[in-house]
Amino acid sequence: MSDATMTIRQMCDAFDVTPRTLRFYESKELLFPIREGQKRLFTKRDRARLTLILRGKRFGFSLEEIRQLLDLYHMDDQQQTQIMRTVDVARDRLADMVRQRDELTDAIVDLQEQLKWGEKMVSSLNTQQEAAQ
Numbered sequence: 001m002s003d004a005t006m007t008i009r010q011m012c013d014a015f016d017v018t019p020r021t022l023r024f025y026e027s028k029e030l031l032f033p034i035r036e037g038q039k040r041l042f043t044k045r046d047r048a049r050l051t052l053i054l055r056g057k058r059f060g061f062s063l064e065e066i067r068q069l070l071d072l073y074h075m076d077d078q079q080q081t082q083i084m085r086t087v088d089v090a091r092d093r094l095a096d097m098v099r100q101r102d103e104l105t106d107a108i109v110d111l112q113e114q115l116k117w118g119e120k121m122v123s124s125l126n127t128q129q130e131a132a133q
Contacts (some may be wrong), residue, residue, distance in 0.1 A: 005034065005041040025053060043105055061092055061094055 008019050022040070025031045030053055033040035042050075049070055056066040071091065072082035 005043055006047065008033075008040050008042070011042050011047070011050070014047075015054065017050075022050075025050070028063055029065065030063065030070065059090070060097065061089065063127075065089055 031046050033042045053066055069086050075081045
């Protein structure tokens with residue numbers, strides 16, 4: 001094994017993923033390790049792709065979006081198409097995330113108000129029970 005390749009175990013350790021995750025990404029044609037029998041050797045290209053896959057997943061991109069963006073790398077236009085498409089997808093994803101955050105903020109405020117009401121009701125019921133005794 002050369003410094004240019006890593007075993008599945010080395011990849012798992014370096015990227016904090018499971019072998020199952022790497023095999024899954026390979027089955028989805030996101031990674032293309034060199035196969036030597038049952039052994040998989042991951043190249044520098046695979047490591048770069050995995051970095052982008054994990055970043056895309058963190059941002060909520062679908063695996064299909066990630067695959068399409070990675071496939072644009074070979075357009076022979078100095079990655080201009082890939083970068084432009086990535087920016088478009090990222091803008092859409094950011095807008096979704098902001099919308100989700102705003103909805104979550106509203107839900108938190110509503111739940112806090114309901115919780116205050118519930119706590120007052122419990123306190124009132126406890127006071128009534130104490131007075132009745």
